[in-house]
Amino acid sequence: MSTTSDPMLRAVFAEDACALIGLVLAALGMGLHQLTGQPVWDAIGSILVGLLLGVVAILLIARNTAFLTGEGASPQASAELLRMLQEHPEVESVSFLHTEWVGADQLLVVASVDLSGDAAESALQDTVQAIEDQLEENPHVRRALLTLSHPDSAPLGAA
Template sequence: MAKSQGDSTLTVAVAFAANLVIAIAKTVAATLTGSASMSAEATHSWADAGNEVFLLIANRRGGRDADARRPLGYGREAYVWSLLAAVGLFVVGAAVSIWRGVTELLHGGDSAEDYRIAYLVLAIAFVLEGISLLQAVRQLRRDAKTFDSDVLEYALRTSDPTVRAVFAEDAAALIGIAIAFLGILLHQLTGEVVWDAAGSILVGVLLGVVAVVLIDRNRVFLTGESGSPRIHDALVARLAEFPEVTTVRFLRPEFIGPKRLFVIASVDLEGDRVESSIARTLRDLEHRLEQDPYVAEAVLTVSEPDETGTSGG
């Protein structure tokens, strides 16, 4: 888990450095050109940079070891800070971008003085955002192979909220740059400010959509995400490998942090055992199951006579 957390921190740190440079460059370009689309993009990048600060806090606080106060660890704090990032920064970024576009649409604005500055900054931003996105995709692809999943599906379902946020914001940033480029280009070609204003509004809408997706994913994990059927089946198969277990009657995994599961299960044990022997066997099975790097803690019981089949809920 330490290596995985280190990978996530590196991904976030790369994104933060890239977005900080981009935000400064876009702000200068927006000031010099007066472009609403460039202003929206500057807001977007400042929101992303601020977002990464929250994500770094999420990694640090969510990665703390379990203690007497939190015997299951602090993993869920990662979702709290990631949720705050999505609400406080993406939504603010979306609102400011839409407001800037609507204001220019209603009241007009000055034409950009030097379009070359805007194009140059957008080109540099595209390269830097692409580098940051590649770092996130590299981590997602490596982890997705473990679950035999494609990158996009894994990005939406992963229990790591920080790498998902970086992937989402970098992908949105590249789309936003393309929108801003078209808005500025059409403004230059037609002289109509409506294109630049529309670009700003579309960037804001894009940020709002990303915010909703990230808020929902963090909500799901905060309220008790049990993981995919693939995770459930893998845990059942793992328990069934133990020679002491004849049948897994019930199993419920729940994420308590990035790549950390709390597992409750009831099983049938091989042979007839006295109560003291059953207790020792169950504790031994729990400890062996907890050797899996994704299982933070396991609690096993002997199944009731009327329990039939395994369950994920």
């Protein structure tokens, strides 16, 4: 599971790229002003730098809004977590899976599972905790929370 998003890294990259492009635009505007003697080139360069800053700000706002409102993992990452749960020997089926980014490169995983057998509640608690611990061994999973499925719940991925 290598799909992640780090809003801090994205912001720093966008700001630095914007600064470099802005320097080039400003230098071109000032250079053309010096060459032609017409101040309009300096004004155009300044306007282009302002537009560039506005576009980058809007892009960063739009992208980071998704994280602030609970964006989930990519379909590939969710499918890998579902596969991990379904391949666990104690899990008979998974009826619910929700993922949400809670930090840079850190997911919250909430799932509802049906365990095999008819174990006592105390044994189920240990089994569920062991499955949560196994999911949390994944470096992208910050916390895993499992609950037992309702007996009538349809498994995920069932046709």
